Amino acid sequence: MLSSVADPSTPLPGACLVPVHEASAERDRQWWRSSVIYQIYPRSFRDLRGDGIGDLPGITAEIPALAELDIDAIWLSPFYKSPQKDAGYDVADYCSVDPLFGTLEDFDALVATAKAHSIRVIVDLVPNHCSDQHPLFQAALAAPENSPARDMFIFRDGTGENGENPPNNWQSHFGGPAWTRITNPDGTPGQWYLHLFDSTQPDFNWDNPAVHKEFERILRFWLDRGVGGFRVDVAHALIKKSGLPDWGGRADGASIEGFPGHEAPMFGQAGIHDIYRSWRKILEDYDGDRVLCAEATIDPLDRLTDWVRSDEMHQAFNFAYLHHPWDAGNLRSTIETSLKAFDKVGAPTTWVLSNHDVVRHVSRFGQAPGHTRPGDGLGPEDQQPDHDLGLRRARAATLLMLALPGGVYLYQGEELGLPDHTMLENSHRQDPTFHRTSGERLGRDGCRVPLPWVADAPSYGFSSTGQSWLPQPEQWRELSRDLQEQDPNSTLNVYRDALALRRExxxxxxxLAWWPEHDAQSVVALVNGNVLALMNMGSEPVELPAGELLVRSVPEAGQDGFLAPDAAVWLRLA
Incomplete structure (x- = not known):
């Protein structure tokens, strides 16, 4: 994919560059500051046992294929023992492997194989809530009010004459009230417990030191088994405001008129930072530069950086970047704001375009303006994305992202250019969001469909028996990994080439500095070292400056010295 563009001897207007971010000093070059971390959703990655559900041995078998992507680590979504009411984010035992996925021995084998390929294993930690089947919650249900067992969770008396109403008006992320009333052992109505997510996911009471002690035990259990760190689920939600006051804003705490996110009483409370300072100290007891990454939906970005101060977490997901529209001005602003905010606390910025909770970026970028569905997921009744346009834009957006300084997160299957399964029938949906909202929100199943490995195999090579816990769309045959490996212009090979060059x-x-020679309203052009990355988000071709073409998002990008719309290139500057 290398070729020549124009005359590399042409002088560069270096004095005109607009600097935004300085390169890391040698002393600050820890691996996590520039990491490429690949997210694996275990039940959809690879099934070696033939039951239609991906497993840990399936991941281990494909470590060599992942190593070809030049990644630094894999992050595993939950594989713990669980009733699977929320795809494993309802944990019944934090120190075991659910039989769906294998055994602890399988996990140890995975860590060993990954280490042999210089890949770290990061695990998902879910500290805000657990499963209602967790022994601690079962003990709380059996214990009397105000007992130590019940104090592990957030139980409150109801309001109204007989306590028949919830303690406050908080709503669940998945729809409906965030409170459920229990029935006492004698059959009478009892207290209410808080669950910011599904009713089967009670929130822990982080005001209780016993909860802190339990999670410190869990951290050490996995660190002792060699994990490289933890991605912390809803890391901003652990501490709730004293008194649990009513809240008239969004359930997820995102800012709306009259209800700024920083006032949400269930998110971002000051005491939460002491928890992560104590966790950071635990990780520093271990060798290997272990990491913490926050999934914290916090705005504005200046507040998010509180989670990555030097004695707290190492990384935090940049959701502002993930949700950027196809607009050059907006994207430039998001990149610049992100880098400047994180630079103030000496932390790396992370970049991400897809994960297990959002519509894949191939489908997002293929949607017509004004035709986005509120909530998550797209279905057969929605206007369908333009797949070819979405894939073209997704490849360009990824190429630009991989040129940015900082850390990068990739979601399994995006290297194949997978879209969401937008034609998934409702009868197959398993996401609790779909069921708690009576289908008003479709949920996240469409981005969680099992991967296609082999075009002409049952279930496209995901499972030898052809079973698949969610059906795969027929179009995925052409996107299967084996076919893309043979095509030098495939999405897979664009990822491979760009990731190898990113490391090299x-x-x-x-x-990072902005290249000033193009219209900032249609082109994002940035310089990192002597690499110029350009993405054309406008409707007309733009002329390229002199330089050696290193990688391009589509085969025709850079031909005749021009960059077509919805395409991107990297040039090595003279």
């Missing part, structure tokens, strides 16, 4: 050129530890 050390772009993750690099700098």
């Amino acid at each position: 050129l050390n772009l993750g530890h690099g700098s």
Whole structure:
């Protein structure tokens, strides 16, 4: 994919560059500051046992294929023992492997194989809530009010004459009230417990020191087994405001008129930072530079950086970047705001375009303006995305993202250019969001469909028996990994080429300056070291400056010295 563009001897207007971010000093080049971390959703990655559900041995078998992507680590979504009411985010035992996925021995084998390929294993930690089948919650249900067992969770008396109404008006992320009333052992109505998510996911009471002690035990259990760190689920939700006051804003705490997110009483409370300072100290007891990454939906970005101060977490997901629209001005602003905010606390910015909770970016970028569905997921009754346009834009957006300094998160299957399964029938849906909202929100199943490995195999090579816990769309045959490996212009090979160059050129530890020679309303053009990355988000071709073409998002990008719309390139500057 290498070729020549124009005359590389042409002088560059270096003095005109607009600097935004300086390269990391040698002393600050820890691996996590420039990391590429690949998210694996275990039940949809690879099934070696033939039951239609992905497993840990399936992940281990494909570690060599992942190593070809030049990644630093894999992050595993939950694989713990669980009733699977919320795809494993309802944990019944934090120190065991659910039989669906294998055994602890399988996990140890996975860690060992990954280490042999210089890949770390990061595990998902879910500290805000557990399953209602967790022994601690079962003990709380059996215990009397105000007992130590019940104090592990957030139980309150109801309001109204007989306590028949919830303690406050908080709503669940998945729809409906965030409170459920229990029945006492004698059959009478009892107290209410808080669950910011499904009713089967009671929230822990982080005001109780016993909860802190339990999670410190869990951290050490997995650190002792060699994990490289933890992605912390809803990391901003652990501490609730004293008194649990009513809240008239969004259930997820996102800012709306009259209800700014920083006032949400269930998110972002000051005491939460002491928890992560104590966790950071635990990780520092272990060798290998272990990491903490926050999933914290916090706005504005200046507040999110509180989670990554030097004695707290190492990384935090940049959701502002994930949700950027197809607009050059907006994207430039998001990149610049992100880098400047995180630079103030000496932390790396992370970049991400897809994960297990959002519509894949191939489908998002293929949607017509004004035709986005509120909530999550797209279905057969929605206007369907333009797949070809979405894939073209997704490849361009990924190429630009991989040129940015900082850390990158990839979601399994995006290297194949997978879209969401937008034609998934409702009868197959399993996400609790769909069921708690009576189908008003479709949920996240469409981005969680099992991967296609082999075009002409049952279930496209996901499972030898052809079973698949969610059906795969027929179009995925053409996107199967085996076919893409043979095509030098495939999405897979664009990822491979760009990721290899990102490492070779050390772009993750690099700098960023804006290239001023193009219209900032249609083109994003940035310089990292001596690499110029350009993405054309406008409707007309743009002329390229002199330089050596290193990688391009589509085969025709850079031909005749021009960059077509919805395409991106990297040029090595003279």
